[in-house]
Amino acid sequence: MTGKGARGVNVVLPGKGEEVAIPGFGATYKLHAGDTGGEVAIVEHPFAVGFISAPHKHAGEDEHSFVLEGEIGFRSDDSEVVLGPGSYITKPRGQMHAMWNAGDVPGRIIEIITPGGFEDYFRQLGELLVDGKKPEPTAGSLHDTDEFTALATRFGLTYGEPDWLDDVINRYGLRRPTH
Numbered sequence: 001m002t003g004k005g006a007r008g009v010n011v012v013l014p015g016k017g018e019e020v021a022i023p024g025f026g027a028t029y030k031l032h033a034g035d036t037g038g039e040v041a042i043v044e045h046p047f048a049v050g051f052i053s054a055p056h057k058h059a060g061e062d063e064h065s066f067v068l069e070g071e072i073g074f075r076s077d078d079s080e081v082v083l084g085p086g087s088y089i090t091k092p093r094g095q096m097h098a099m100w101n102a103g104d105v106p107g108r109i110i111e112i113i114t115p116g117g118f119e120d121y122f123r124q125l126g127e128l129l130v131d132g133k134k135p136e137p138t139a140g141s142l143h144d145t146d147e148f149t150a151l152a153t154r155f156g157l158t159y160g161e162p163d164w165l166d167d168v169i170n171r172y173g174l175r176r177p178t179h
Contacts (some may be wrong), residue, residue: 010035015042020126023178024051027126029068035115047072052100054177056164059156061118063091063111065099072108073100075168081087096162102172121155 011029017028024047031042047070064122065074066088073082074089076097083089093095101107113119151162152159169176 004085009149020122022122022126022129022141024048024140025053027119027122029119030103030110031067031116033113033119036116038116039114040115041119042112043111043119043122044068045109046110047101047107047109049101049104050173051174052169052174052177053097053098054159055162056152056157056159057096058093058118060093060115062093062114064114065089065091066110066112068108068110070101070105071101071103072083072107072109073168074098075164080168096158096160097166098165100168100174101136101174112155118155121157122149123152 013028017030019029020027020029028045028046029041030044030045031040033039033041052073056146065072067083067085069085071082072086074091076091077095081089083100099109129150168174
């Protein structure tokens with residue numbers, strides 16, 4: 001086993017890994033980019049019932065998701081699918097996408113990020129959302145704050161409100177994304 005930054009065997013036991021609290025959608029680090037020379041990072045995400053991620057696109061990485069538990073919906077540009085345990089999907093960079101819990105029980109996925117490095121976004125977003133530090137939105141959304149805009153820009157993210165968002169929210173009874 002090796003420490004951060006070294007290349008070699010990495011072991012993370014079930015239920016272990018650094019956890020980041022993000023409402024409705026946390027992150028548990030399984031493999032950091034520093035452990036792979038920047039090639040890949042792996043993060044586990046739980047999905048609360050009624051959660052949908054804010055639609056966004058990545059400039060520099062692809063995301064490959066593996067559903068562990070529950071029914072998880074994925075929308076990437078014009079493609080939409082709901083997948084159960086054991087299913088894989090790739091969300092290519094440059095496509096506006098969102099993920100949601102499409103069922104009535106909590107869900108969980110493994111997210112493989114290539115190349116690695118983007119996983120640090122979740123830690124910084126969690127820090128931004130910590131009680132007492134959460135910036136006040138100027139127009140009703142966290143996306144409208146200077147702090148959030150700077151964070152998204154630093155990680156090459158573009159957030160948006162695609163025309164399909166309200167339809168997905170209504171069909172699955174989801175809460176509108178706040179981050």
